[in-house]
């Protein structure tokens with residue numbers, strides 16, 4: 212299995228970078244595009260890196276925030292592909308970020324895409340899905356508890372007003388490797404990465420999540436050099452993951468640099484930074 216980071220927050224020579232994430236998963240001769248970043252530049256990077264995104268068996272959208280789905284329109288317009296776009300019903304909600312000064316930002320995407328490309332979308336409701344090839348999509352993640360979302364700015368606009376986002380739009384990719392161990396790809400982990408791993412453990416009790424790739428949404432509202440978590444929280448997360456059998460993580464994007472540094476300082480498991488253009492072989 213190989214995961215290539217098509218775009219992420221970190222700069223890399225000769226490649227675009229942005230606040231967003233797009234990953235290419237290759238597993239047993241099949242490719243899957245997981246998220247499309249914010250702008251569509253993932254596609255420029257894919258061409259530079261020689262990643263054949265046009266051969267994708269599916270485009271998986273982890274959730275409905277624009278830093279993950281903003282490049283989808285370009286994929287649908289420009290890439291010679293008939294790959295289905297696997298997305299949750301709730302991803303079409305009206306997502307807002309409400310900052311502490313009261314300003315509101317639309318962080319959803321152009322939901323009209325589903326009308327313009329109706330034959331391309333495969334909209335999933337509740338539950339989980341097998342894509343074959345030992346690749347699974349897990350939804351309906353547990354919310355709350357000690358490892359639930361720490362971000363109070365993320366809302367959904369409903370007829371009655373803004374309500375906290377219940378993250379029903381989030382889905383996680385689980386891949387079983389040849390050795391039976393699981394790799395979890397969780398681009399933003401809004402439900403909380405420990406909650407997500409516990410969900411997978413409940414659903415697939417005979418297998419252990421050994422590797423995690425993704426963002427953990429521990430970045431604060433002031434950007435990549437800020438954090439939204441209290442002191443000591445990062446080591447609690449790392450220890451929680453290690454207790455569940457996780458051995459290695461690659462994290463970046465919405466994790467933020469302070470949380471990445473705090474996690475890297477823990478020795479319960481191996482922590483690696485995610486970087487634009489890198490490939491991970493597992």
Ligand SMILES: [Fe+2]
Pocket residue numbers: 274276399401
């Ligand atoms: Fe997000």
Ligand SMILES: [Fe+2]
Pocket residue numbers: 231232276278279398399426464465
């Ligand atoms: Fe994100």
